[in-house]
Amino acid sequence: MKKFFVLLSVFAVFAFVTVGFASQMNTGCGVGNMIFKGKEGLMSQTMAITTNGCFSNNLFGISSGTVDCKKAGAFVMDEKVKTFVADNMDNLAQNIARGSGEYLNTLAVLMEIPEGQRADFYAKLQTNFAKIYTSDTVSHLDVVKNIEVVM
Amino acid sequence: MKQQQGGYGWCKKNASPFFFALMFFSLLAGNAPANEGSYADALVLSARQKKLYDDPYWHTLLHYKKTLFGLRSLIDDPKFFLARDGKTNPAAELEATIRAFFRDDDGKAKHPLCRFAARWAWLKEQLSIDVSKLPVSECRRFEDLVSQIKPESVSLVFPASYMNNPASMFGHTMLTIDTAGGSKLLSYAISYAAHTTESFGPFFAFKGILGLYRGYFSTLPYYTKLQEYSDVNYRDIWEYPLNLTKDEVLKLIRHAYELDDIYSDYYFFDENCSYQILFLLDAARPSLHLTDQHKPWVIPLDTIRLVERNGLIKKSINRPSKTTKIRHMASLLFPDDRETALSIAKGNIAPDIVINKPIPADRKINILNLASEYLQYLYTSQEMSKEVYAHRFLATLRVRSSLGASEQECGHVPAPVPPEQGHLSNKIGVGYGVRRHDGFAEVRYRAAYHDLLDDDGGYQEGAQIIFSGISARYYPADEKLVLQKLDLIDIASFTPRDIFLKPVSYKVATGLVREVMDDGQDHMIYRLNPGGGFCWKTGMLGLTYVIAEADANLGSRLDKGYAVGLGGAMGFIKNLTSRWKAYLLAKDIYYNMGDRHNAFELSLLQNITVTTNTSLRLEIIWSRKHGFDVLNATILGSLFF
Numbered sequence: 001m002k003k004f005f006v007l008l009s010v011f012a013v014f015a016f017v018t019v020g021f022a023s024q025m026n027t028g029c030g031v032g033n034m035i036f037k038g039k040e041g042l043m044s045q046t047m048a049i050t051t052n053g054c055f056s057n058n059l060f061g062i063s064s065g066t067v068d069c070k071k072a073g074a075f076v077m078d079e080k081v082k083t084f085v086a087d088n089m090d091n092l093a094q095n096i097a098r099g100s101g102e103y104l105n106t107l108a109v110l111m112e113i114p115e116g117q118r119a120d121f122y123a124k125l126q127t128n129f130a131k132i133y134t135s136d137t138v139s140h141l142d143v144v145k146n147i148e149v150v151m
Numbered sequence: 152m153k154q155q156q157g158g159y160g161w162c163k164k165n166a167s168p169f170f171f172a173l174m175f176f177s178l179l180a181g182n183a184p185a186n187e188g189s190y191a192d193a194l195v196l197s198a199r200q201k202k203l204y205d206d207p208y209w210h211t212l213l214h215y216k217k218t219l220f221g222l223r224s225l226i227d228d229p230k231f232f233l234a235r236d237g238k239t240n241p242a243a244e245l246e247a248t249i250r251a252f253f254r255d256d257d258g259k260a261k262h263p264l265c266r267f268a269a270r271w272a273w274l275k276e277q278l279s280i281d282v283s284k285l286p287v288s289e290c291r292r293f294e295d296l297v298s299q300i301k302p303e304s305v306s307l308v309f310p311a312s313y314m315n316n317p318a319s320m321f322g323h324t325m326l327t328i329d330t331a332g333g334s335k336l337l338s339y340a341i342s343y344a345a346h347t348t349e350s351f352g353p354f355f356a357f358k359g360i361l362g363l364y365r366g367y368f369s370t371l372p373y374y375t376k377l378q379e380y381s382d383v384n385y386r387d388i389w390e391y392p393l394n395l396t397k398d399e400v401l402k403l404i405r406h407a408y409e410l411d412d413i414y415s416d417y418y419f420f421d422e423n424c425s426y427q428i429l430f431l432l433d434a435a436r437p438s439l440h441l442t443d444q445h446k447p448w449v450i451p452l453d454t455i456r457l458v459e460r461n462g463l464i465k466k467s468i469n470r471p472s473k474t475t476k477i478r479h480m481a482s483l484l485f486p487d488d489r490e491t492a493l494s495i496a497k498g499n500i501a502p503d504i505v506i507n508k509p510i511p512a513d514r515k516i517n518i519l520n521l522a523s524e525y526l527q528y529l530y531t532s533q534e535m536s537k538e539v540y541a542h543r544f545l546a547t548l549r550v551r552s553s554l555g556a557s558e559q560e561c562g563h564v565p566a567p568v569p570p571e572q573g574h575l576s577n578k579i580g581v582g583y584g585v586r587r588h589d590g591f592a593e594v595r596y597r598a599a600y601h602d603l604l605d606d607d608g609g610y611q612e613g614a615q616i617i618f619s620g621i622s623a624r625y626y627p628a629d630e631k632l633v634l635q636k637l638d639l640i641d642i643a644s645f646t647p648r649d650i651f652l653k654p655v656s657y658k659v660a661t662g663l664v665r666e667v668m669d670d671g672q673d674h675m676i677y678r679l680n681p682g683g684g685f686c687w688k689t690g691m692l693g694l695t696y697v698i699a700e701a702d703a704n705l706g707s708r709l710d711k712g713y714a715v716g717l718g719g720a721m722g723f724i725k726n727l728t729s730r731w732k733a734y735l736l737a738k739d740i741y742y743n744m745g746d747r748h749n750a751f752e753l754s755l756l757q758n759i760t761v762t763t764n765t766s767l768r769l770e771i772i773w774s775r776k777h778g779f780d781v782l783n784a785t786i787l788g789s790l791f792f
Contacts, residue, residue: 084337084374087372087374087375087378088336088374090527090544091382093544093545093548094523094524094527094548096548096552097523097548097549097551097552098520098551098552098556098557099552099555099556100556102334102335102336103336105334106334106336106337106374109332109333109334109337110337122556123556126552126555126556127552129548129549129552129553130549130552133545133548133549136538136541136542136545137541
């Protein structure tokens with residue numbers, strides 16, 4: 001019975017994988033820095049190429065490797081904002097343009113904007129969208145800087 | 152946010168060996184004569200007396216499971232065991248662990264007390280270990296980590312099936328550690344996955360089944376997982392906050408921490424991502440024993456049910472995927488506005504044209520919101536270059552930002568039936584039927600998962616995955632028991648097209664089936680039957696699909712032993728009421744290679760959902776194959792379990 005099941009499984013999985021895999025990653029931190037469709041293939045739980053162990057290195061930091069561990073406090077805070085903005089340029093742009101959304105809320109959390117001032121913060125960013133996302137090739141660092149300028 | 156404060160002490164370099172040596176000697180001086188050896192012996196003795204090696208929690212932490220040859224850990228990484236025979240000897244591993252706590256810190260590798268944070272915490276409590284008698288009294292790194300992330304609660308996360316990919320029903324589950332005062336996006340997502348760079352599908356599948364990959368746990372910010380599943384793979388995500396207490400959450404993190412960089416051989420069907428996640432929950436709440444409650448194979452959705460049955464789930468939260476949002480937003484718009492949004496995304500008109508349209512501001516907002524969502528979709532599905540995308544996307548958002556906030560914007564997507572509330576995975580049916588004037592009794596069994604006629608609550612409409620289906624018939628007139636059908640796999644994905652989303656529909660079926668042959672008798676053949684085409688959805692006809700099909704058959708009764716044909720099929724699937732579904736299907740295939748013949752089939756299938764897990768089915772199938780007309784009618788009662 002077990003053999004039968006394994007055989008069955010082989011057939012099944014072969015049928016699954018008839019649709020092709022494509023793997024592509026885009027790097028860089030501008031708008032359009034999203035992973036592409038097909039990165040995961042069909043059997044997602046195994047296609048994810050996870051070279052990172054649980055909790056190893058600074059994986060349990062929000063950041064993705066840009067943080068210098070020796071520096072602490074405000075600098076790290078700043079780095080976390082930068083990393084979040086870099087990783088979420090597109091969804092954040094959309095939230096800022098709408099003046100609401102989860103990515104914008106998260107930015108406010110990371111920037112430690114008090115709850116009472118968030119509505120204002122959101123409105124300010126929305127009004128100044130064009131001053132934040134200044135060009136098609138705007139970098140995440142520019143976006144962070146511009147946000148600080150307009151707020 | 153507070154959790155972000157406090158710097159990165161935990162990832163600082165270790166204090167120098169010199170420091171620890173100093174500490175160690177000062178300890179010795181304080182407790183002279185140096186007697187830590189005998190304290191270790193005393194603890195080992197006490198552990199033996201208490202039979203801690205037999206304690207279920209020790210077995211949970213070490214992933215010991217009963218096998219024919221006694222206990223054996225499912226973890227395959229030798230690094231995880233301190234005793235040489237630790238994988239199979241819980242008592243030896245326990246003693247080695249206790250003794251390892253007495254090691255000096257060499258400042259290079261993690262001290263065992265850190266390396267095995269959960270073992271340490273548990274043994275410290277069970278044996279009332281006096282930490283002052285140990286060279287190292289606590290794991291600073293771990294404590295710093297906890298104070299930095301401020302863990303609050305844990306959620307189970309289930310990315311439901313892809314649009315247009317029934318195989319993904321098999322899915323994935325992960326956990327998130329939700330932090331105090333933080334945003335859900337900043338939660339830490341813990342998943343378990345095979346570590347592979349294999350890109351050749353069949354190899355990958357083969358190795359996965361045989362357990363040739365190593366599985367590791369990984370932790371990433373939840374937002375990166377959302378990009379993967381929601382924005383790119385278009386899967387609706389279900390989040391289930393669990394009722395673990397803070398102390399239980401800590402237990403979970405300790406165990407996850409000791410599984411860092413530890414592998415187990417990965418098996419697709421049982422020791423997979425969903426199963427390994429259960430160990431973390433067992434470690435969190437010792438009374439659970441979830442890892443002992445599974446079937447020979449582990450379907451991610453079943454693990455959600457398992458966790459629910461064990462009373463862990465507080466509620467379910469639906470997070471619609473990009474495509475679900477697009478479909479929903481489009482459904483709320485006037486047809487004209489939909490076209491405008493499409494034209495903006497396609498670059499046919501500039502987004503600022505919307506500003507001057509004589510329509511209310513809310514409509515303008517909706518158009519621009521939809522256009523920007525759709526642009527993201529076009530880009531992630533690689534239908535647009537980065538330059539074109541960035542330009543149009545930002546141009547659209549600039550116009551959108553000038554219109555201010557809107558009350559009803561983004562149109563909250565109503566949550567569908569949560570997947571764990573849909574019918575169960577196994578199905579058994581019994582019924583009676585007539586085939587060419589011969590009555591028969593029929594029994595059907597299906598290991599997984601959902602077919603086109605089953606109630607769609609909790610599942611995706613138009614998606615089918617039949618995995619290991621079997622049906623047997625008994626003809627009392629001839630006193631004959633026959634295998635009627637064996638489905639190895641029967642997948643169909645009929646996903647409707649609209650002006651925004653243009654998915655291709657397809658099917659793949661393979662297995663054994665009994666069919667009429669040129670002698671007018673029924674014979675068994677093997678069939679491989681793929682097909683592809685398009686599907687639309689209309690209010691009147693329901694899901695309507697048209698597909699081209701190929702069919703390859705093998706069978707001893709076939710002329711030359713095989714037949715290969717091409718043809719097509721058309722079908723209509725409609726919910727006549729919320730519980731009554733009908734499926735009308737016509738299929739015509741011309742076999743031009745091997746046994747040359749024609750096969751035509753017209754079916755009307757109906758399903759009535761009685762309760763979530765019971766249904767009635769009526770099937771009428773008329774076919775003409777090899778020139779013989781066959782009418783087959785069956786009525787079946789089914790139970791999901």
